[in-house]
């Protein structure tokens with residue numbers, strides 16, 4: 001059974017999708033959410049963990065002077081937890097290579113756009129949807145990818161496209177992308193990792209799911 005740690009910074013709707021998936025048996029005996037780590041105190045994601053009896057801890061980004069010291073604190077916590085899979089679920093803090101070296105191809109992130117569009121530094125949360133609407137794209141969506149040293153640049157595991165509609169605001173587009181894409185492909189990607197069905201070669205991830 002793989003121990004799944006989930007990193008959060010906000011409302012935690014993606015965490016909820018993972019909790020629901022686990023409760024519905026999607027991971028079977030292959031995976032279990034054993035820890036939630038929040039980068040801020042008081043976020044609603046922590047309540048979701050508590051409501052479901054999942055241990056949680058806060059490692060406040062504000063209490064660390066730089067990315068290196070913060071990354072060390074998070075990496076140490078995940079090593080202590082013996083995490084097999086680490087999921088960034090709306091985790092808004094960029095960590096450095098200490099963590100990617102400790103968990104190579106064991107960490108995944110959900111991004112609310114079709115990478116390589118609208119991604120990289122500064123593209124997070126509602127900003128992503130603001131930029132997509134400014135550019136007038138007719139399709140956006142979500143991507144689950146491995147976390148590597150390059151922000152939003154790791155091998156892509158799953159993507160799902162979602163229509164942009166006339167009159168969309170960043171908020172309506174975000175909601176549609178969450179409902180139709182993120183909350184589906186994130187649990188699915190975790191299932192695939194739990195079942196060892198994702199391989200990476202030459203920077204390309206391949207899903208073997210027959």
Ligand code: GAR
Nearest residue numbers: 010011012013014090110112124125
């Ligand atoms: C989600 O849309 C997630 O894709 C995005 O933030 C939101 C968090 O919502 N993540 C990023 O932008 C990371 N670059 P949640 O806390 O309700 O899951």
